[in-house]
Amino acid sequence: MNNKNHVGIEKIKTGIEGFDILSKGGIPRNRTTLISGTPGSGKTIFSTEFLAKGILKSNQTGVFVTFEELPKNIKKNVRSFGWPIDKWEYNKKWAFIDGSPRNDKNVIYGGDFNLNGLIARIKAKIKEIRASRVVIDSLDTMMKRFPSEEVVRRDLLKLKRELEKLDVTTIITSERYEEFGNISRYDLEEFVSDNVLILRNVLNDETRRRTIEILKFRGTDHNKGQYSYTIRKDKGIVIISFIHDLKSSYYSSERSNSGIMELDHMLGGGFLSGSVILVSGSTGTGKTLIGISFIIGGLKESEKCLLISFEENYKSILNKTKYWNYGLDKYEDSGQLEILNIYPEIEGIEDHIVDIKEKIDTFKPNRIVIDSISALERICDVRSFRESLINLFIYIRTKNIIGLFTSTSPTFMGLTTITQRHISTITDTIILLRYIELYGEVKRGISVIKMRDSNHSKKIREFVITEKGLKIKEPFNNVSGVLKGDIIKGGK
Amino acid sequence: MKEYKFKLFITGNDYRSENTIRNLKRLCDIELKITYELKIIDLLENPQIAEEEKILATPLLIREFPEPRRRYIGDLSNIKASLLCTESIKNTHRE
Incomplete structure (x- = not known):
């Protein structure tokens, strides 16, 4: 299931069609991978599928941390691909951490704070369902939720270290506003992640082309350049990578x-x-x-x-x-x-x-x-x-x-x-x-x-x-x- | 019967938790001179409570009584005492 390559960075198979070929074995295990893309480029689908295929193909459970969409909306999307999310949740193969905005006007900030509450929740949930995969969706909504970017940056690093200690493989999504240019709005990629994927949805000659690119996987090999992909209602993401095992x-x-x-x-x-x-x-x-x-x-x-x-x-x-x-x-x-x-x-x-x-x-x-x-x-x-x-x-x-x-x-x-x-x-x-x-x-x-x-x-x-x-x-x-x-x- | 009822959520017994408790006592005992009940909950020991209350940022003080229920985030070092007992809050920040 896990592929070791010459420099010793292990990868885990995502199970997403074409991706494990393109990435030469999957995403780096026990690391954090940033997925960046414009709105509608498929980030949330990629990350939900990462958890779904973990359950279906690798018998690995997963935790989905959401800061924007309500779990019930995410579940609706997951169901539309034919994946039995309700059963998974019931059987503790999939769990949500709901960090979506509260409709609560009665909150006051008064003094120094940290995100230890969130980190404690994520750690407890990982242990509870013995998760191997974690998705955090998204970095930007997380940044916007709190009055201090500095605190979020500091505690994100802390969270990343905690996740590494727990032997989980993490995907963090991040929004960008242009198809080419800065990787993410908060320039966090350098310090959050050694591994960056970019999803694009480019309009060219009146036709749209979705592509995926592995921008970097530190210390491990992968294919370079943009590869077309499509989203299928019955199976999720399908990447048209033509590098097959000859x-x-x-x-x-x-x-x-x-x-x-x-x-x-x-x-x-x-x-x-x-x-x-x-x-x-x-x-x-x-x-x-x-x-x-x-x-x-x-x-x-x-x-x-x-x-x-x-x-x-x-x-x-x-x-x-x-x-x-x-x-x-x-x-x-x-x-x-x-x-x-x-x-x-x-x-x-x-x-x-x-x-x-x-x-x-x-x-x-x-x-x-x-x-x-x-x-x-x-x-x-x-x-x-x-x-x-x-x-x-x-x-x-x-x-x-x-x-x-x-x-x-x-x-x-x-x-x-x-x-x-x-x-x-x-x-x-x-x-x-x-x-x-x-x-x-x-x-x-x-x-x-x-x-x-x-x-x-x-x-x-x-x-x-x-x-x-x-x-x-x-x-x-x-x-x-x-x-x-x-x-x-x-x-x- | 106490006038106020608070719950304080902390993560471990670090200096920030201690500061928060000290600040709360100063605000209530010295500045506001109110009677209150305080329950302190360590989320590292009870993470399921963090899940139930959907807590992200800590320390978190919740005023349970009187209504409306109100959440105060931070170590309370930078807050007007009156905000702890006021009913309507104008300058709120999204959590």
Whole structure:
């Protein structure tokens, strides 16, 4: 459960999805970690989940000290994630220290005071329920409650030392008013905590992106930079960190058909299991049909297939296949095939990725097609797009399924788009579809431009869409400049 | 029957607790000349009382009688004696 690293700082797993990978094992044990963020950035959710996952995954009890929200409001939030807070409280797995403002006008300050009453309460509660985790929410409301900042600073340090003696791991939340700049309003981070996390909710190009960053973990290693995350009503925070344990990835030399015989030849025998394929082409070049052929190829081998369409509607997909005399509906009825039609705009890309992963977990497909990822690019910035897709690609590899993704290139003939530049390095195979103008006619060309760990044909072939599916014909010989879209007859 | 009834919450027998008791006695016996009942509770020995009373800052003096119930935070070194017995408090500070 606890990971020791080379400098001997032990960490405890938070249980928050993605965080323990990003932080290389969790947050430093028996220390205080400050979580800073703007209002609505997810600080309270992160800290309540820290306690909830402690109970659910590590059998560790927790104390929640609140200075702002009433315990009953916090409980309402916790319940909305499906966590049985009332049962936990009853069984002494979770306890509140209520420091929320009293509606009591009859208070007078007269002379020196300290926060020993609070410290005594926290210590007693930790001992009573044998807590391993403590949350203090928040530093700012605590500072505002008392007429002397100096006293609060002094006693916070005292509290921190007392907590360390009790072997508990603590999270303190702190508000900031700008996404970038001072870590917290009271500049307390230096002296309260050696460990600082920052949550952000940045508006960029009219899309919001939630990120988490580990600013520092003194004396212990962690990943740097901002990572996207999303908040899910059923599971809490999900961080899209793409650093996974590579050993768990599954590499195989097993081949699967592409659904098109000639394409299998071009690929040197078919797609590799656990590989990610990008099919790129401008509109109308036949990307969706390549995807459907791939699905049909799987269905014929009795494999389970999942088709997620972000662009074409369900009906038009079925119409296409009827035209080819494949009845996809009968496979859908038998449960071997599932087709999902999703509007990209309904949620952020991080949520789409989590949805797809959940679907993979429940449906357990052998093949998955996503048509197209360009539709997802519309709803986020470049970085979220790349991170989210890498995260999904790695997931597909670890599940040993084959994923085929289509991508629309804006030019009819040219080669790269931003999409492809950003994700081509992480795909195993790239198939290019292009319009080729030859002898006064527009033809379609197909080529395999990358195939990891395998030989493949480098030729560009003509392909046609017929009533029986896609047909790949002879290579374009005697011409060059096809990739550039600038055909020269006679070739090299 | 005493005129006043106080509860004083302290955390351990340190100099601050002693100061608070001394200040309270000075205010009541010398300045106000009132009769009162005083109950002293050490929260380090009874933390559950701190929980019930939702105490954060100490020392804390609570005037239980006469009504309204009133809370005084600090060692009472810097307080007007009259505030201990007054009914309405204007210059209050949030706890």
